[in-house]
Amino acid sequence: MTMLDDRTTAAAWPTAYPQGYAVVDVETTGLSAHDRIVSAAVYRLDAQGEVEDHWYTLVNPERDPGPVWIHGLTSDVLEGAPLFPDVAAEFSARLDGRVLVAHNAFFDWSMISREYARAERTAPVRQRLCTIALAKELGLPLPNMKLESLAAHFGVEQRRAHHALDDARVLAEAFRPSLRTAAERGVRLPLLECRPLTEWSAPPAAGTPRIGRQASYRPGGWRPSRKRPACPYPNPGRYESDKPLKQGMRVAFSGDTSIERELLEDRAVEAGLHIATSVSRLTSLLVTNDPHAGTSKLVKAKAFGTPVVDEAAFTQLLRDVAPADE
Numbered sequence: 001m002t003m004l005d006d007r008t009t010a011a012a013w014p015t016a017y018p019q020g021y022a023v024v025d026v027e028t029t030g031l032s033a034h035d036r037i038v039s040a041a042v043y044r045l046d047a048q049g050e051v052e053d054h055w056y057t058l059v060n061p062e063r064d065p066g067p068v069w070i071h072g073l074t075s076d077v078l079e080g081a082p083l084f085p086d087v088a089a090e091f092s093a094r095l096d097g098r099v100l101v102a103h104n105a106f107f108d109w110s111m112i113s114r115e116y117a118r119a120e121r122t123a124p125v126r127q128r129l130c131t132i133a134l135a136k137e138l139g140l141p142l143p144n145m146k147l148e149s150l151a152a153h154f155g156v157e158q159r160r161a162h163h164a165l166d167d168a169r170v171l172a173e174a175f176r177p178s179l180r181t182a183a184e185r186g187v188r189l190p191l192l193e194c195r196p197l198t199e200w201s202a203p204p205a206a207g208t209p210r211i212g213r214q215a216s217y218r219p220g221g222w223r224p225s226r227k228r229p230a231c232p233y234p235n236p237g238r239y240e241s242d243k244p245l246k247q248g249m250r251v252a253f254s255g256d257t258s259i260e261r262e263l264l265e266d267r268a269v270e271a272g273l274h275i276a277t278s279v280s281r282l283t284s285l286l287v288t289n290d291p292h293a294g295t296s297k298l299v300k301a302k303a304f305g306t307p308v309v310d311e312a313a314f315t316q317l318l319r320d321v322a323p324a325d326e
Contacts, residue, residue: 013048013183018127018191021045022098023175025167026111027073029066036061037084037115038073041168042094045101048183049176055094056165057087059115070162085119096124099191103147103171105130106260109194125194131171133190133259134178136315145258150174190263228265231274233324239285239307245317247272247324249284254297257289257311264311271321279306287314 023043029035037059044052058073058081065073091112102108105128116123132145142149147170151158156173160166182189233248245251251273257264264287265275276283279300286301286308301308309317 014186017047017183017189018099019047020098021049021101021129021175021179022095022125023101023168023172024095024108024112025102025164025171026108027071027162027164028111029061029063031107033110033114035066035111036063037111038065038071038078039164040087040091040112041164042091043168043172044094044098045172045176049179051172051176054165054168054172055090056168057082057090059084059087072163084115085121088116088119088121092121092124098125100125100128100194101131101171101175102128103131103150103167104260105133105192106262113194123194127191128194129189129191130260130263131175131178133263134175134182136259137187137190138178138181138185140178147171147174154178192260192262192266228269228275231269231272233272233274235274235282235284236325237284239309239317241307244320244322245271245273245285246322248274250274250276250282251285251287251314252276252279252283252297252301254286254288254295255290255293257287259311259315264314267315267318271318272324273321279304285309285314287311 021044023045025041026037027039028037038061039056039058041054041056043054046052058078060078060081060083062083065071065075065078068074100109100112109125109128112123131150135142135145135150140150140153142153147167148158148161151170151174154174154177156170158166158170181187231248235248235250236246237249239245239249251268252275253261253264268275279286279297281304283301283304283306286297286306287310288295288298288308289311291298291308291310298308300306
């Protein structure tokens, strides 16, 4: 990029964009709510994505390290590592006042917020940005949403996959051109609120789980409780394949999505749709990437004749939602 390009980019940079970013990667003992962080890395970037510095630490998880064949950190390596409360202050200094950026940011934020809650502290982060969601927003021609594919698209070399420091470096280098492209196009960044856990209690094996004041436990992990305002539009009925979605339609989701579920739900609400937590005769549409999974929502959808589409089709439909009937 030439000096003239630099000046042009700076002059045209969207004023609503954040003032700094913390590109984060954590390696963990597993994927569930009781798993722990074993290493963490942060690349700090300025408002226009230039790297300021980076930081890396091992973390003693106080338990079995889990998939050593993935992250390479054995019990012997982690035995002398600091506990999370010992690194929390430094971690906070790296995050403070910045947007947390990660590849599948919901997972990284969930792990980080639980560690802070265990340490009876709160992470100084209020927003996060998922690079998977950003890649979708930009329409990048990726074969899949893996970090290695994003890196390859921008010509970034991966040296040590699943090493927190190298993964954070790779992500930072891939995020920088993504951010510049978004700025040039005037794309709204897919920012989501980070709601910290204010209390921590491990999820019980059975029965009603104990929860923090701002979090609830669901199968698959902790998610912040979100009470959405009621949809202001009447339900116009079921989605028809040859017509657009219409404001007021009741949409349910089943299974994993490549875009963060919260972001998909936020987009649907902004478009005037009603988010349904279950499937009933009133449900207009079920969105799932695995129509053969046999989940309770899919079984009910089949019984009720509820239309089913995948995530890609749904995101296309969201671009042209018809107004509600007057």
